[in-house]
Amino acid sequence: MTSQGGCEATGYGKVSLIGAAASDYSRIDELCNELVDMGLMVSMPSLRIESVTPELMESLIRGGLKTITMAPESTMKLRDRLNKPITDSMVFEKTRKALEMGLRVKMYFLIGAPGETREDLEEMARLMRDLSEMRRGRVSFSVNPLIPKPHTPLQWEGYDAREMKQRIRFLGRLVRGLPVRMGSPRGGLIQHVLSTGGPEIGKLIERASLSGVPVREWEAHAGPRDPAARLPWHNISVGLREDFLMEEYIKMKDDRLTPWCEESGCYGCMDSCPSLRH
Secondary structure, three states: OOHHHHHHHHOOOEEEOOOOOHHHOOOHHHHHHHHHHOOOEEEOOOEEHHHOOHHHHHHHHHOOOOEEEEEEEOOHHHHHHOOOOOOHHHHHHHHHHHHHOOOEEEEEEEEOOOOOOHHHHHHHHHHHHHHHHHOOOOEEEEEEEOOOOOOOOOOOOOOOHHHHHHHHHHHHHHOOOOOEEEOOHHHHHHHHHHHHOOHHHHHHHHHHHHOOOOHHHHHOOOOOOOOOOOOOOOOOOOOEOOOHHHHHHHHHHOOOOOOOHHHHOOOOOEOOOHHHOO
16 A cells, blocks of 8 residues: 555554654664655654754654654753763754754753752753753743663662652742743652552552542552562563663762763673674
8 A cells, every 4th residue: 555545544644753762763864754755744752862963853844843852851960870971062052953944842851860969950950041042932841750661770769759849849940931841740650650560559550540549559669679679570571681780770870871882882781782693
């Protein structure tokens, strides 16, 4: 079936490229161009700053995109701690280029990174104000609680809803007057439990689907996990060495970076890495 036939059969003429890091696909520019040439509109979720190129933005504009969402995530210090060495100058450069190409820009930030301080939140607020000044009314922001995920170095982290509420209120005061959408501390709590819970939360989910569940019951499942204990997802393999994530967790706490393997060579994170096959 042709693309036109597919659009007529489904009633849709828009494609959304969804993935954990869709813009990391090595041929993303080519893919977007092909989809646009087929007569389809193209949209994408938030993009990693380093993956945004003029060519990609041009393809997305041709596909009908009006607003591009980029993810600086936090201050430069905390980005480094999360092993995302993106400089502020890169953030400004990509934002400036998007604005020059006629796009609106939405910036996605996270709050609650390990080791985050009030000084970090003050720096985040300054960064947001400086970005907003680049083109008033064309740059907006979304700030959401950081949610640890399985199979990442943050999988042992807990979630303190009360502390998160204080942080969000504090940052909200600092960015008053800016176009900022602040995430929900309670929503973040529920996401955390759903993301990192095991069989023990089955009954909780069932009850939540039928009636309201008090916050304290979600909080009972949101504490940090013992690094020595078996995780609920231990039997699910994503190809990583069992000790790799612990090594990364320790390095994060020590503010040590792991270089991106495509830039500095394989660092042996997987049981069997395709780059080592001949």
